[in-house]
Amino acid sequence: MKNRIDNSRKKTPWDNSNDEDIIANFIKEKYVENYKYKHPKLIDTKESEILNSIIINECRYCNSKNIKKNGFTKNKVQKYYCNNCKRNFTATTGTIFENHKISITEWIEFLLDIFNYGSTTLTSKVNKNSINTSIFWLHKVFILLKHWQDSILLSGDVYIDEMFYKVIKEDIKTNEGKQLRGLSENQYCIGVGYDGKNIIALVEGTGKPSSAKTKETFGKHIDYRSRLIHDDEKSHRELVKDLALEEERYNSFLLKKLDDKENPLRPINHQCDLIRQFLNTHSGFNREDLQDYLNLYCFMNSNPKNKLKKVKILLNLALTTKITLKYRDLFEIKN
Numbered sequence: 001m002k003n004r005i006d007n008s009r010k011k012t013p014w015d016n017s018n019d020e021d022i023i024a025n026f027i028k029e030k031y032v033e034n035y036k037y038k039h040p041k042l043i044d045t046k047e048s049e050i051l052n053s054i055i056i057n058e059c060r061y062c063n064s065k066n067i068k069k070n071g072f073t074k075n076k077v078q079k080y081y082c083n084n085c086k087r088n089f090t091a092t093t094g095t096i097f098e099n100h101k102i103s104i105t106e107w108i109e110f111l112l113d114i115f116n117y118g119s120t121t122l123t124s125k126v127n128k129n130s131i132n133t134s135i136f137w138l139h140k141v142f143i144l145l146k147h148w149q150d151s152i153l154l155s156g157d158v159y160i161d162e163m164f165y166k167v168i169k170e171d172i173k174t175n176e177g178k179q180l181r182g183l184s185e186n187q188y189c190i191g192v193g194y195d196g197k198n199i200i201a202l203v204e205g206t207g208k209p210s211s212a213k214t215k216e217t218f219g220k221h222i223d224y225r226s227r228l229i230h231d232d233e234k235s236h237r238e239l240v241k242d243l244a245l246e247e248e249r250y251n252s253f254l255l256k257k258l259d260d261k262e263n264p265l266r267p268i269n270h271q272c273d274l275i276r277q278f279l280n281t282h283s284g285f286n287r288e289d290l291q292d293y294l295n296l297y298c299f300m301n302s303n304p305k306n307k308l309k310k311v312k313i314l315l316n317l318a319l320t321t322k323i324t325l326k327y328r329d330l331f332e333i334k335n
């Protein structure tokens with residue numbers, strides 16, 4: 001990923017002038033006040049209380065149990081020393097909060113903005129962060145949600161459908177200068193399943209769906225006692241047979257003649273529309289991250305509905321998952 005020009009949102013045009021311009025000084029003062037409010041000092045956030053409440057029994061580097069408490073950081077976070085590998089560590093070592101530049105407090109606001117369908121551009125403006133910080137933090141969320149959909153099992157009335165999403169302009173394949181028609185290589189096929197409580201959305205590949213891909217996508221995620229509600233897409237047949245599902249199948253040609261309100265597949269159509277809107281909010285995103293965006297969408301739209309409860313789930317995951325993401329690994333920093 002390219003490193004974008006990173007103008008700090010802390011700057012004002014009057015930082016180096018000793019001008020007595022009252023209006024300019026007033027704007028500067030208010031702006032900086034707000035910036036400080038959005039970027040509290042770690043010591044003032046009481047973040048250390050959360051971090052120090054985490055029970056630590058082993059070394060974050062070598063897993064040795066031969067550790068001891070070893071004073072505090074300047075932000076009052078408990079430090080530990082490992083007698084085995086002779087290194088110091090804290091509760092954030094080895095997690096996405098390691099060497100974090102923005103506080104856990106700021107992360108709460110960041111997550112709420114994302115859950116409210118904010119783009120990274122907008123989110124960075126609202127939180128007075130650089131765009132890179134927002135992208136960096138979004139990718140931290142992505143790594144936490146990598147396996148979010150793995151354990152989702154849809155049950156009861158289960159709707160499934162396929163939706164298609166275009167590759168980015170540069171990747172469009174043409175045949176003698178003309179764009180390929182229909183469900184070509186230029187479209188990603190996304191399998192979507194929904195049971196009214198939870199949702200799954202998985203990239204099946206490019207082009208048309210196949211029986212094999214349908215089974216691979218939905219097979220593990222549908223309870224065998226469910227009733228499958230779907231259109232007459234051929235590739236669904238083997239899935240129904242394999243899981244011996246009860247089914248309600250609709251002819252897509254006839255469905256097209258119905259008013260949206262009368263359409264029995266409305267719940268799944270609605271989800272597909274929302275997914276498209278969500279992806280379009282992050283327009284121009286790297287398609288290699290398509291599955292990550294879908295994981296995030298599914299997390300946002302599955303139970304629990306309450307956004308603060310979702311923040312809590314992610315914060316818990318972040319503090320307990322041993323995984324880090326380095327800024328320089330995400331961005332190609334020139335020189």
Ligand SMILES: [Zn+2]
Binds near residue numbers: 062064082
């Ligand atoms: Zn160790």
